[in-house]
Amino acid sequence: MGPYGIGIALGIAGGLAAKYIYRAVDTHWPESYVYTRSLFERFQRTTFPRYALFRTLPLFAAFLAANVTTANLGASTIASALSGCLSFIVTTDALAAYTALKYRDTRRRILLPVYVLNSLLTIGVALAAYFLHPSLSFLVPPPQEFTTAAWTALLVAVLATAFQKGFATKALSNEQQIALAKKDIGAELWEYARELSQNQNVPPFITHAIMTTEALERPRWVRSGERLFGRIIHPKTPMTFGVTQVPSITPLTDLESIQITVQKLASRSDICSELIEFHQSGVPFFSPFSPDAQEAGPIDVARKLIRLHNPHEQYVNTVINFAHFLY
Numbered sequence: 427m428g429p430y431g432i433g434i435a436l437g438i439a440g441g442l443a444a445k446y447i448y449r450a451v452d453t454h455w456p457e458s459y460v461y462t463r464s465l466f467e468r469f470q471r472t473t474f475p476r477y478a479l480f481r482t483l484p485l486f487a488a489f490l491a492a493n494v495t496t497a498n499l500g501a502s503t504i505a506s507a508l509s510g511c512l513s514f515i516v517t518t519d520a521l522a523a524y525t526a527l528k529y530r531d532t533r534r535r536i537l538l539p540v541y542v543l544n545s546l547l548t549i550g551v552a553l554a555a556y557f558l559h560p561s562l563s564f565l566v567p568p569p570q571e572f573t574t575a576a577w578t579a580l581l582v583a584v585l586a587t588a589f590q591k592g593f594a595t596k597a598l599s600n601e602q603q604i605a606l607a608k609k610d611i612g613a614e615l616w617e618y619a620r621e622l623s624q625n626q627n628v629p630p631f632i633t634h635a636i637m638t639t640e641a642l643e644r645p646r647w648v649r650s651g652e653r654l655f656g657r658i659i660h661p662k663t664p665m666t667f668g669v670t671q672v673p674s675i676t677p678l679t680d681l682e683s684i685q686i687t688v689q690k691l692a693s694r695s696d697i698c699s700e701l702i703e704f705h706q707s708g709v710p711f712f713s714p715f716s717p718d719a720q721e722a723g724p725i726d727v728a729r730k731l732i733r734l735h736n737p738h739e740q741y742v743n744t745v746i747n748f749a750h751f752l753y
Contacts, residue, residue: 433496433505440492440506441513444485448518474647481544482551485514489555494566497559504556511552519544539655539665540648600751607638610646611669611680619684626692629701631752632731633670633688635745638752640671653677670735690734701727711753724753 489510496506519541526538608616619637623630644652649668656665656677664673668683678686692698704724711724725746732745
């Protein structure tokens with residue numbers, strides 16, 4: 427195997443190693459409507475700087491180790507850098523984007539901006555590791571020692587992952603999740619959504635439950651990135667925008683998305699009126715029947731209303747959970 431072959435092999439090894447490091451700690455955010463389950467996960471998902479930090483430091487370490495080891499063996503570092511970067515992107519974000527487009531997975535297609543962001547971060551990290559590896563070579567031991575260190579690190583990683591999974595903090599309560607969402611959205615916008623819903627005869631707790639679900643999945647910095655992505659790369663392709671994730675060809679602000687969502691919910695005034703009547707009558711949210719007839723209870727009526735916004739069953743169940751708390 428020549429210098430290019432060795433470089434390519436070590437680069438691919440570094441890229442795949444990085445992939446499985448992220449896989450070990452379950453960083454598949456934001457692919458499902460389930461909020462963070464541990465302090466560790468909340469750290470890397472809260473803000474863009476923290477998310478970028480988590481997405482770059484382990485990757486930089488893997489690429490740096492591959493480049494320095496390649497240089498120590500007298501092989502091609504450019505081959506190592508390129509193959510490491512490509513192997514990581516192809517097996518993670520590119521694969522996810524391809525799957526979403528091929529199978530027309532709407533829920534994953536709205537994550538395309540995140541896949542692009544991750545790929546750009548990966549390229550930046552690969553370039554940094556390539557240009558900095560000569561000055562940081564002291565951090566990586568010689569090839570023979572590095573092999574021993576790598577196996578030791580692998581064992582430590584397995585144990586650390588087991589520890590992290592075994593001692594992760596419990597899931598946040600509904601109250602804590604709603605408080606986080608409200609902080610992300612802002613008290614002024616939260617109150618605006620309440621007043622607008624009341625004016626249009628829409629149950630405010632449904633609007634707030636939708637906003638909570640979407641804000642926890644897409645914090646403010648993600649929504650800002652989606653708007654930027656929509657202006658630059660997707661001028662004619664429908665995406666979802668704002669704190670209620672409304673499909674649109676043109677980017678929408680959080681305020682505009684709330685207005686559109688409330689208007690859509692208000693279009694079914696019969697469902698809204700029935701749910702508001704349940705609420706004002708003090709009927710428990712999970713009551714199976716209305717007080718005077720064998721009809722659907724509040725939870726069933728609420729499901730009908732939520733499906734107007736998003737019919738995905740897992741999404742509906744998540745919104746229902748928050749709606750019950752806010753009811």
